[in-house]
Amino acid sequence: SQTIHQWPATLVQPVGSPLSLECTVEGTSNPNLYWYRQAAGRGLQLLFYSVGIGQISSEVPQNLSASRPQDRQFILSSKKLLLSDSGFYLCAWSVIVNEQFFGPGTRLTVL
Amino acid sequence: QKEVEQNSGPLSVPEGAIASLNCTYSDRGSQSFFWYRQYSGKSPELIMSIYSNGDKEDGRFTAQLNKASQYVSLLIRDSQPSDSATYLCAVKGTGFQKLVFGTGTRLLVSP
Numbered sequence: 718s719q720t721i722h723q724w725p726a727t728l729v730q731p732v733g734s735p736l737s738l739e740c741t742v743e744g745t746s747n748p749n750l751y752w753y754r755q756a757a758g759r760g761l762q763l764l765f766y767s768v769g770i771g772q773i774s775s776e777v778p779q780n781l782s783a784s785r786p787q788d789r790q791f792i793l794s795s796k797k798l799l800l801s802d803s804g805f806y807l808c809a810w811s812v813i814v815n816e817q818f819f820g821p822g823t824r825l826t827v828l
Numbered sequence: 829q830k831e832v833e834q835n836s837g838p839l840s841v842p843e844g845a846i847a848s849l850n851c852t853y854s855d856r857g858s859q860s861f862f863w864y865r866q867y868s869g870k871s872p873e874l875i876m877s878i879y880s881n882g883d884k885e886d887g888r889f890t891a892q893l894n895k896a897s898q899y900v901s902l903l904i905r906d907s908q909p910s911d912s913a914t915y916l917c918a919v920k921g922t923g924f925q926k927l928v929f930g931t932g933t934r935l936l937v938s939p
Contacts, residue, residue: 759931760916760929760930760931760932761872761916761929763926763927766926776926805871807871807872815860815862815877815920815927816862816874816877817862817874817918817927818874819864819871819872819873820871821870821871822870822871824869
């Protein structure tokens with residue numbers, strides 16, 4: 718069966734510091750991968766998606782970036798965090814069908 | 829106009845009752861519809877998907893789709909306190925497997 722991991726689970730970072738969040742998927746090959754952010758009291762916002770290694774599509778221009786160095790690894794990064802980057806970051810995967818499955822998430826607080 | 833709209837709630841029902849959650853969407857070309865359950869502090873969990881007009885039943889859950897009215901609903905029969913969560917409606921819009929999420933309806937089931 719498929720499993721999706723995210724780490725860290727929680728993170729507290731100062732404004733202006735860098736960020737690296739990692740997501741890995743097990744039990745499937747060539748998945749589509751997604752990064753979402755859920756701000757407090759708000760809906761899920763799609764940030765990036767990837768259909769393959771090195772292929773990244775950005776949905777919202779901001780100070781975040783994403784990379785996919787391996788088939789089942791998806792990384793979300795920032796060079797300098799803003800207060801507005803606080804939120805619940807979710808990685809998701811899908812294959813040919815439309816259903817997306819979420820990882821456990823990383824709760825980021827920027828102070 | 830929001831692309832996917834849900835009443836934020838909370839929707840309060842007594843244990844054993846039927847909970848009815850509703851969602852409307854704006855993109856007439858949408859073909860795939862999903863319901864996710866999200867417990868407080870946790871990531872969304874896919875509970876139902878529906879692709880054709882009509883009803884789809886899975887245990888205590890029934891999804892209903894009316895594409896002409898651009899309306900999708902989720903019925904939960906014999907509601908339990910453990911069903912208390914936020915329910916997110918998601919619709920596959922145009923473009924590559926992009927899901928558009930509503931902001932969710934909070935359901936409270938009282939013992």
